[in-house]
Amino acid sequence: MPLPPLALGLGLLLIVSLVCGVGLGAAQVTWPDVFRHLWAGLTGGTVPARDAAAYTIVWEIRLPRVVLGAIVGAGLATVGVAVQAMVRNALADPFVLGISSGAAVGANAVILLGAFAGLGVWALSVSAFGSALAAMVLVYAVARSPRGLAPLRLVLTGTALAYGFEAITMVMVFGAARGEAARSAVMWLLGSLGGATWAQVPLAAGTVMAGWLWLRARAEALNALAMGDETAAALGVPPGRLRREIFVVTAAVTGTVVAVSGAIGFVGLMVPHVVRMVVGADHRRVLVIAPLAGAVLLVWADVVSRLLLAPAELPVGVITAVVGVPVFLLLMRRGGYAFGGR
Template sequence: MRPRSDRVPVTNAAKATTLWGVVSVLCVVLVAMGAFGIAFGAVNIDLGTVADVIWNRLLGGSQHIGGVNDQIVWNLRTPRVLLAAAVGAGLALVGTVLQATVRNPLADPYVLGVSAGAGLMASITITYGAAALAGLPTSTTAFAGALMATVAVLWLGQRGGRYSPTRLVLAGVTLSYLFTGLTSFVIFRSADPDKTRSVMFWLLGSLGQAKWSNIAIPTTVVVVGCGYLLLQTRALNAMVLGDEAALSLGFPVHRLRWKFLISTSLMTGVLVALVGGIGFVGLVIPHLVRIIVGPDHRRVLPIAVLVGAIYLIAVDLLCRIVISPEELPIGIVTSVLGAPLFLWLLRRKGAER
């Protein structure tokens, strides 16, 4: 006689319902956090005025347009909040995909040296001008640096045609130190103090450059990248099991790995070129999401995107109000918050073993 079980089996329909419920709640939280990010700062504006300004701007009304509140809400804070959401979502997505692609929970654009490579090339462009790199704009050179770092990490991280997660991370950390040292040399040799300050503040990360004219490209890149990678969740689930398992399931592992790494390099390069170095988002957010919803990337990816967007809007708001009217570089705050959280995650995982 079969033993009776009191557990109710969870169907795919129930899982889908739960996923959509979590996504719906996070969307509401994202909108609310965006409203707070627009309303509060060096000058606080009540939420009703924020809603009126945005409503009139979107519908072409004349009320509140042209005043001080209109300038603050529409021209300064709204593009900044949108950029924070795009960057947070993009970094969380990139970190999740990289951790699955290289099968290492420590992987993210900063640990693997991708951001450092992008930062080196962008620093050269800022310091010496676009003419120093064949007239290419900062976003293009940053992407080239990210791709260069990715190729170098892949080459150093393989042996006999096989990728070792440990070797990939060690190669990434080593290259990150190398690129960071070269970036410091570029800054040291700079003869223009203004450019040096710009590079230093940029390396620490800032959303202060956000405006309507420069958020279209990063937002488009993140949206397209999210759309593509959200369609690859089955492949990511297979790659976590290892190359042999993924190949046996019919997935072209090597081709997919290159596609994922190039797409994440593109996203990282574009984001780093505009906002600078913002660490720990792509490292910590995926781990937190997996604790909540499990390892299935069909759930992890969309939730990580939303949590990353919410998190960076909140951090940017904190940067603007802690020492108001001055502003903290956002990379400082993400590191101060992210490092202890990641250490807690390491201890938690160690206790579970």
């Protein structure tokens, strides 16, 4: 499909999705009030005392949640594209490197054990991000060999260490007292945007944007890397160095989004493949459409997770899997698709 109209259409759909995400929820807020409170928040206008509760719901609770959902969805989709090219594996996603499982150890240390309580509201994000970086260093150190960072070795190392991190997490969950803490741990492991705040948005947005810009600037190198190390080297792209750089960038983005949203699965696996079916395998095109598609998908998945069992919430990762798996399998059967192109 032509890229400009597709990108424009997805951009408009994302704006509509953000507005719908703000207007829909367990607490009823009329659409005129939604637009009025959004305008007041954007322009710094005053809100009557009788509307203070509705304004708080719209501007302080729902809007940062849908914005963060769009950022996380875009980040997961972008990293999914990069990881699949880096390891040349159609089953790869942002979590195959073990980064999310490492982040889960730090997050659950806060939720279940009360670690880093002195950091206050930042304890969960800081601990998850720190443990994600530690996992990144460990995976890199184990996977690296004198011949460089081989894709198969990287996948196997990340997968093996992910099982180890998950085992540590399960020990903490089963060892903790039953109750709200264990439930919160399970929600985080399956992904949730319920704790979104405006304070989390700038760092997540900046990291995802920086990672996307770096990857977009190296889209042609990603095309070469996806064709194999020998082809990449023949085209003047050093595969070992490029793979190390991609690993650091994807690990940083994955650690950041997992720290603020939990381990939301399937977005980074499904979205890159669906986008390739539509625009082809050229990373110059894929990296434009994939973030928009990931953002739209996660915004609506979060809306469904809030409404399906309202006033209770489902983990977002449950919705992305339940909806995404059959759609993905149907597209795969109908499209004659193969990884890297048709």
